[in-house]
Amino acid sequence: MLIRNVRPWGGESADLDVRDGRIAAVLPHDPARAHDGASIDGRGRLAMPSFSDVHCHLDSNRVGLPFRPHTGKPGVWGLTMNDRAHWREDPPVAERATSLLGRMIAHGTTRVRSYAQIDADSGLERFEGVLAAKEAHQDRADVEIMAFPQAGLLLEKGVPQLMDQALSSGAAVVGGIDPCTLDRDPVRHLDVVFGLAERHQAPVDIHLHEPGHLGVYSTDLILERVRALGMQGKVTLSHAYELGSVDEATTRRLIEEFAELDVSMATIAPARQSDALPLADLTRAGVRVGLGEDGQRDYWSPYGNGDMLDRTWQLAFTNRYRQDELIEHCWAVASRGGHTLLDPAVPRLASTADRPGVAAGDAADLVLVDGDSVAAAVMDRGTDRTVIHAGRIVAAGRQLVG
Numbered sequence: 001m002l003i004r005n006v007r008p009w010g011g012e013s014a015d016l017d018v019r020d021g022r023i024a025a026v027l028p029h030d031p032a033r034a035h036d037g038a039s040i041d042g043r044g045r046l047a048m049p050s051f052s053d054v055h056c057h058l059d060s061n062r063v064g065l066p067f068r069p070h071t072g073k074p075g076v077w078g079l080t081m082n083d084r085a086h087w088r089e090d091p092p093v094a095e096r097a098t099s100l101l102g103r104m105i106a107h108g109t110t111r112v113r114s115y116a117q118i119d120a121d122s123g124l125e126r127f128e129g130v131l132a133a134k135e136a137h138q139d140r141a142d143v144e145i146m147a148f149p150q151a152g153l154l155l156e157k158g159v160p161q162l163m164d165q166a167l168s169s170g171a172a173v174v175g176g177i178d179p180c181t182l183d184r185d186p187v188r189h190l191d192v193v194f195g196l197a198e199r200h201q202a203p204v205d206i207h208l209h210e211p212g213h214l215g216v217y218s219t220d221l222i223l224e225r226v227r228a229l230g231m232q233g234k235v236t237l238s239h240a241y242e243l244g245s246v247d248e249a250t251t252r253r254l255i256e257e258f259a260e261l262d263v264s265m266a267t268i269a270p271a272r273q274s275d276a277l278p279l280a281d282l283t284r285a286g287v288r289v290g291l292g293e294d295g296q297r298d299y300w301s302p303y304g305n306g307d308m309l310d311r312t313w314q315l316a317f318t319n320r321y322r323q324d325e326l327i328e329h330c331w332a333v334a335s336r337g338g339h340t341l342l343d344p345a346v347p348r349l350a351s352t353a354d355r356p357g358v359a360a361g362d363a364a365d366l367v368l369v370d371g372d373s374v375a376a377a378v379m380d381r382g383t384d385r386t387v388i389h390a391g392r393i394v395a396a397g398r399q400l401v402g
Contacts, residue, residue: 001391002035003368006042008358009328010374016047018364021390025360040386040393042368046377048331049357050365050387051308052111052338053104055238055266055292058097058133059116059126062090062297063306072299076182076209080151083299084121093129098136100296101143103306106395108367108387110141111342113205113266113292115148115175118163120156127166134170139402140394144342146205148175153192154183160192167200176206179218186221194225197234205236205266212242216250219243226261233262233344238292240265245275255285264288264341269311273318279333280326280352288348290338291315291330308334309369309381316378325352327375332356364391 003016013029019037027033060083062068072082090096097114104112114134116127127147134143147166153159153176167174176193179186197204210218219237226235244251255277258265265287267276282289293311296304315330329352336356340348347356358366368386371377387395395401 001037002033002039003047003366003388004031004033004039004041005029005044006047006368007044008047009355010046010371013044014047016358016364018391021364023358023360023362023364026358042386045368045384045386046371046374047358048367048369048374048377049335049362050111050367050389051109051312051334052290052336052342053109053292053308054111054113054290054338054341055268055294056104056112056114057117057295057298058100058114058130059093060087060295060298060300061096061100061304062299063096063100063103063304065090065297067297067302070302076178077151079300084151086299087122093126094132097129097133100306101133101137101141102400104308105137105140105387105389106398106400107307107309108369108385108395109308110365110387110389110394111339112141113144113146113173113342115146115150116166116171117150118147118159118166119149119151120158121151123162124166124169127169127171131170140389140400142342144173145171146173146175147171148207149177152177152183153189154185160196163196164199167196167202172202174200174202174204176204178207178210179221180214181210186218190221190225194229194231197231198229203234203236204231205238207238208240210242212245215240215242216246216254219254223257223261223263226263235261236264236266236341238266239268239270240276241270241272242275244277251277255281255287258282258287259285262288262344264290264344266290266292266338266341267315268292268294269315269318271318279315279319280329283329283333283349283352286348288337288340288344289333290341291334292338307381309378313378313381324373324375327378328355329353331374331378365389
């Protein structure tokens with residue numbers, strides 16, 4: 001396939017020669033260029049790497065359903081119990097997850113790590129719903145499912161066993177959550193998480209909502225496990241909202257240890273970004289960072305719409321970025337950054353000026369989008385988009401193809 005007249009990362013007009021699912025060559029645009037395959041007229045749009053949503057909850061979403069009053073009580077447990085009380089009132093998980101995943105793809109996301117809640121209430125039902133969504137869109141996106149103990153591992157009977165079953169049935173990642181504030185036994189919690197990871201040779205992703213120095217304490221326990229078990233490159237911390245709210249020396253130490261042990265981070269661009277570890281500092285240190293949309297219009301929150309370009313804008317906004325380089329870096333984090341979480345072998349971002357994903361040898365996972373520049377595309381979030389996965393058009397005009 002030849003993608004004609006596009007501007008990679010907002011640069012000069014070019015033609016992209018795509019073969020076997022990869023970009024074989026980036027050529028100066030030539031309207032008369034012959035090609036032995038199909039061609040697409042890019043119409044001068046930007047050619048950008050497609051998005052990687054590495055922190056979403058397909059199983060809990062209510063996108064497309066009528067809005068309802070928010071009834072959740074504060075805190076992880078209160079919100080979890082609110083979800084538990086109402087999630088069966090909605091259409092089946094498979095239906096909702098398949099619909100949202102299709103919407104995400106149509107907006108430009110071709111790589112996904114989705115959580116699948118596993119607890120004493122839902123058993124494997126929600127996992128099976130996410131697995132059905134993955135299978136429905138298997139030719140349009142690469143989807144990785146995490147077995148996620150939203151209500152903790154130790155508070156209800158049988159959860160570790162259910163996690164084990166999910167990991168034997170298609171889940172690829174072991175989840176954990178708030179070892180201190182939820183399960184209140186961080187050693188036992190991490191014993192289960194890392195024990196499952198060893199048994200299934202799977203990576204680990206731990207939700208960390210814990211505040212300040214308590215969050216640092218849990219993080220240090222996780223880093224000890226990574227070092228002792230040789231899990232470098234296989235552990236992600238999600239959220240970790242307040243690791244940047246402690247003293248500067250501790251913040252600097254954590255960034256250095258994340259880089260040393262190759263511990264990655266997933267952010268959802270929270271409103272209180274000032275308390276998080278600084279995004280640019282993490283990139284400069286060589287830490288892999290990806291972006292996700294979290295829960296979307298669910299029993300936790302009314303926010304979210306399946307559009308990672310909106311969340312890229314939010315990442316720039318919450319970091320108070322104004323310079324074009326930093327706004328463009330947010331797209332790099334939302335695309336290549338997330339890809340490196342899913343596959344640590346993919347070259348990571350080297351600096352805030354790194355612009356990967358649209359060069360010869362890169363996977364042909366692309367979004368063609370209108371915009372005078374990358375910064376303008378992030379600000380305007382236009383609707384004229386063509387989405388390409390593995391060298392094949394999977395969406396156009398925010399509608400799925402095929």
